[in-house]
Each structure stands twice: as C-alpha cells, then as structure tokens.
Amino acid sequence: MTQINRRDFIKLTGASAALVAVPSVLKAEIGSAYEARVVVVGGGFAGATLAKYLCLWGDANIQVTMIDKNPNHVSCILSNLILNDRLNMNDITLPYTSLQDNYGVIVRQGLVTDVTGDDVKIVHLDDGDTITCDYVVLAPGIEFIDVPGLKEGAANNFDVVPHAWIAGPQTELLRDQLHSMQQGDTFVMTVPQSPYRCPPGPYERACVVADYIKRVNDGDGHVIVLDPHPEVTIEKETFEQAFNGIYKDIVNYVPNATLQSIEINPGEKIAKTTAGDYAGKVLNVIPTHKSGKIVEDLGLLPVGARFAPVDSASYESTIRPGIFIIGDANDSGQPKSGHMANSQAKVGADAIIRMIASKSSSVDFVHDPARLEKIRTNSACYSPITYDEASFLTAVFAYETTNNSMKLVQDSFASSNSPHWNKDNFEDMFIWSESLFSNSFT
Numbered sequence: 001m002t003q004i005n006r007r008d009f010i011k012l013t014g015a016s017a018a019l020v021a022v023p024s025v026l027k028a029e030i031g032s033a034y035e036a037r038v039v040v041v042g043g044g045f046a047g048a049t050l051a052k053y054l055c056l057w058g059d060a061n062i063q064v065t066m067i068d069k070n071p072n073h074v075s076c077i078l079s080n081l082i083l084n085d086r087l088n089m090n091d092i093t094l095p096y097t098s099l100q101d102n103y104g105v106i107v108r109q110g111l112v113t114d115v116t117g118d119d120v121k122i123v124h125l126d127d128g129d130t131i132t133c134d135y136v137v138l139a140p141g142i143e144f145i146d147v148p149g150l151k152e153g154a155a156n157n158f159d160v161v162p163h164a165w166i167a168g169p170q171t172e173l174l175r176d177q178l179h180s181m182q183q184g185d186t187f188v189m190t191v192p193q194s195p196y197r198c199p200p201g202p203y204e205r206a207c208v209v210a211d212y213i214k215r216v217n218d219g220d221g222h223v224i225v226l227d228p229h230p231e232v233t234i235e236k237e238t239f240e241q242a243f244n245g246i247y248k249d250i251v252n253y254v255p256n257a258t259l260q261s262i263e264i265n266p267g268e269k270i271a272k273t274t275a276g277d278y279a280g281k282v283l284n285v286i287p288t289h290k291s292g293k294i295v296e297d298l299g300l301l302p303v304g305a306r307f308a309p310v311d312s313a314s315y316e317s318t319i320r321p322g323i324f325i326i327g328d329a330n331d332s333g334q335p336k337s338g339h340m341a342n343s344q345a346k347v348g349a350d351a352i353i354r355m356i357a358s359k360s361s362s363v364d365f366v367h368d369p370a371r372l373e374k375i376r377t378n379s380a381c382y383s384p385i386t387y388d389e390a391s392f393l394t395a396v397f398a399y400e401t402t403n404n405s406m407k408l409v410q411d412s413f414a415s416s417n418s419p420h421w422n423k424d425n426f427e428d429m430f431i432w433s434e435s436l437f438s439n440s441f442t
C-alpha cells in the first residue's frame with residue numbers, strides 16, 4: 001500500500017534525510033557545559049553524518065576526529081550509473097573539506113587497526129599513531145565473506161572478477177570490462193545473501209547492464225543473474241516485469257543459485273553455483289557481506305554472526321560499552337542503505353551528546369520514554385531501470401519499546417507502481433541524492 005507518494009517523499013527528504021531530535025530542543029535540554037573527545041572510524045554516509053551532527057548539535061564542546069583510509073568518499077549511491085557512462089567518478093566523489101571547514105571536524109586519513117582501553121580509549125592507526133578519546137564510533141561499512149577461487153582471507157582476485165560493491169577503482173574496472181564486451185558476449189553476476197547493502201542494487205545493476213547491451217551491442221548479449229534467494233527479494237514486480245518484459249531476450253534470472261566457487265580461465269570466468277555452472281566474458285561477483293573488518297577484529301561480532309548487535313536507541317555495541325556501531329556494519333534489522341546510515345548517525349549523535357552532557361556512561365540514560373517515542377529512521381532507494389527511467393522505494397522505521405528494536409511503521413512502505421519505472425523518478429533520483437550527499441558531507 002502506498003501512503004507516501006513520490007512527490008511527498010521528495011519534499012520530505014529536501015528538509016532532512018531523517019531526524020530523531022530537533023537540535024534546538026536538544027540544546028535547550030542539555031545546555032552547553034560538557035567536554036569530550038569522540039573518534040569516528042569511517043567517513044561514509046554513516047560516519048560523515050555522525051561527525052557533522054556531533055559538531056553541529058554539540059557546539060564546540062565536543063572534539064570530533066573522523067578517520068578514513070581514503071582521502072575522500074566515493075559514493076556507492078548512483079555508482080551503477082558509472083557503468084553506462086551516465087555519470088563520471090567526479091559526480092560520486094565526495095570530499096571531506098566541508099566537514100572540516102564548516103563544522104570543525106578533524107579529518108585524518110589512515111587505517112584504524114585497534115581500539116584499546118575502557119573508560120579512556122586509545123584508537124590505533126596503521127602508521128603507529130594513536131588518538132585518545134572518550135567515545136569511539138565505528139562506521140566501517142562492509143567486508144566480504146570468502147569465496148573459493150575469488151577471495152580467501154587477505155588474498156583475492158577482485159582485479160579480474162570485480163565486485164564493484166564498494167565504489168571506487170572497482171567501479172571503473174567493472175565499467176571497463178562491460179565496455180569491452182562484444183556482440184554475443186555474456187555478463188554473469190551474483191546476488192549476495194540477505195541482508196546486504198542496497199536491497200534492490202543487484203537487480204538494478206542487472207537492468208543497467210541489460211540496457212547497455214540493448215543500446216550499445218544491439219541487444220546481442222546476455223546477463224545471467226545468479227540469486228541465492230528463491231525469488232527477487234525486493235521490488236519483485238518491478239524487476240520481474242523488467243527481466244521478463246523489456247529485457248526478456250537479454251536477462252536470464254536464475255533463483256536458488258548459491259555461489260560455491262569461481263574459476264578463472266583465459267577468455268572466460270565461471271561461477272559455480274547450487275543451480276549449475278555459468279560462464280561469461282565478464283563475471284561480477286558481489287560476495288555475501290559481514291561488518292567491516294575492524295568490527296570483527298575488536299571482537300564485536302558474536303560467533304557465527306555477520307553483523308554487530310547494537311542497542312537501537314543509541315547504536316552502542318551490546319558487547320562493548322562506549323563503542324557505537326552505525327550504518328551497514330550493524331545488525332539493527334533495518335535496511336542497509338546510505339539513507340538509513342544517515343538516519344542512524346543522527347540517532348547515534350543525539351545519544352552520544354546526551355550521554356556526554358549528563359556525564360553518564362550508561363546508555364540507559366538515553367532510554368528515557370520521551371526520547372524513545374521520537375526515534376524514527378528512514379530508508380530510500382532509487383533504481384535506474386533504463387537509461388533515463390527509475391523505480392523508487394522508501395520505508396520508515398520507529399522504535400518499539402517492547403523489544404528494544406526498530407520496526408517498520410505500518411503503511412510507510414512505498415514504492416513506485418503503475419508504471420513501476422518512469423522518467424520523473426529518474427529526475428527525482430538526482431534531487432534526492434543531492435540532498436542526501438549534502439546532508440551527510442557538506
């Protein structure tokens with residue numbers, strides 16, 4: 001059922017991507033007599049937003065250092081549009097300079113390798129440097145689970161079989177491989193096991209590649225989509241209509257196809273799955289995900305878990321107090337999306353400021369019922385289906401006190417239908433993404 005239409009959503013997202021507390025109310029409640037140091041690990045949509053809002057809502061009383069291994073962030077959002085040359089890498093490269101200049105975030109480039117200490121924490125970087133702080137926020141995104149023949153521990157063949165699921169050089173590599181395809185060639189791709197980042201993303205990619213083959217290679221070529229799930233996991237009608245309609249001569253969708261290994265031969269790459277072996281000139285494996293490596297290294301993943309458990313009112317780790325985990329890396333039961341990462345960051349920033357202001361080391365303090373009932377998060381994805389048409393999906397989540405978790409708000413789930421994709425959505429996609437990029441990074 002669609003309660004929010006596309007235009008309403010665009011108006012809402014223009015105001016803010018998501019909010020838990022009105023900053024002026026928050027400041028009035030807590031005053032300004034507090035001081036603390038926070039280190040944020042990871043400058044993606046989650047980490048950048050949290051660093052910005054800690055400075056914005058916490059005034060100058062909180063020293064915020066954000067550390068990322070890269071000099072700027074390359075957005076996964078819109079990155080499928082690099083594959084068909086709709087955008088170039090500059091369009092999705094987001095510098096950190098505004099966070100420094102406009103809000104006073106201290107930005108450091110480096111890889112965080114460890115966090116030691118209890119009340120006072122020491123963050124260790126790979127260059128041997130350390131930073132002392134009171135709170136640590138981990139926002140490292142994802143790491144990939146091993147696939148025999150592709151990724152085994154630290155070794156991988158991603159330079160031959162790209163994932164292009166962490167945007168950057170991988171995106172350019174997959175684009176170049178797609179562009180090298182001749183008429184009659186096949187593009188094989190795999191869908192990761194749920195939960196994974198951007199639920200419609202793999203199906204969206206299949207459409208973008210199929211559209212490219214249709215336009216550039218005269219429709220002479222194939223896209224094989226190997227899905228471990230029994231059916232398309234999200235926007236089912238939209239993607240089934242695309243696969244069986246406009247792309248019926250190009251896309252072969254294979255359900256129940258769990259990837260077991262890959263083989264790389266001269267001229268072809270083979271995906272070996274529970275539904276058979278599939279060979280193509282290009283093989284795009286998007287392996288199943290787990291939390292970014294630092295989360296596992298710090299022992300914040302229970303045995304056998306892929307994502308880190310957190311308290312949904314603050315995003316504090318349920319395993320190690322004083323460490324917060326936001327964005328794709330946590331197991332909050334909400335969709336893994338940049339829009340959601342931005343939302344979670346605001347809830348986390350609000351909780352940390354309240355803890356700092358109250359000089360409370362316990363998240364119980366932020367479980368005040370008046371605060372809990374305000375907690376809302378939001379997710380949204382736009383999926384290009386053709387060169388200039390897209391589909392749309394959004395959902396709102398609210399805190400549920402009975403089991404301390406975020407639950408989908410009834411009737412808030414909205415997606416485009418009749419038609420499932422159109423030009424208006426495609427244009428709105430850029431208004432929405434610009435708003436989200438700016439809300440997170442500038």
Ligand SMILES: Cc1cc2nc3c(=O)[nH]c(=O)nc-3n(C[C@H](O)[C@H](O)[C@H](O)COP(=O)(O)OP(=O)(O)OC[C@H]3O[C@@H](n4cnc5c(N)ncnc54)[C@H](O)[C@@H]3O)c2cc1C
Nearest residue numbers: 042044045046069076112140141198327328337338339382
């Ligand atoms: C093709 C595609 C399309 C998508 N489309 C949408 C969409 O339409 N809407 C939407 O909302 N979302 C979309 N997403 C999902 C979205 O990109 C992710 O959910 C989002 O990037 C998650 O943000 P994050 O901050 O948790 O992680 P990331 O964006 O991965 O950021 C993590 C950061 O941490 C850094 N890092 C990791 N470990 C360390 C360390 N130890 N030390 C220092 N730095 C570290 C990394 O360098 C990185 O910059 C899409 C994703 C893909 C792949």
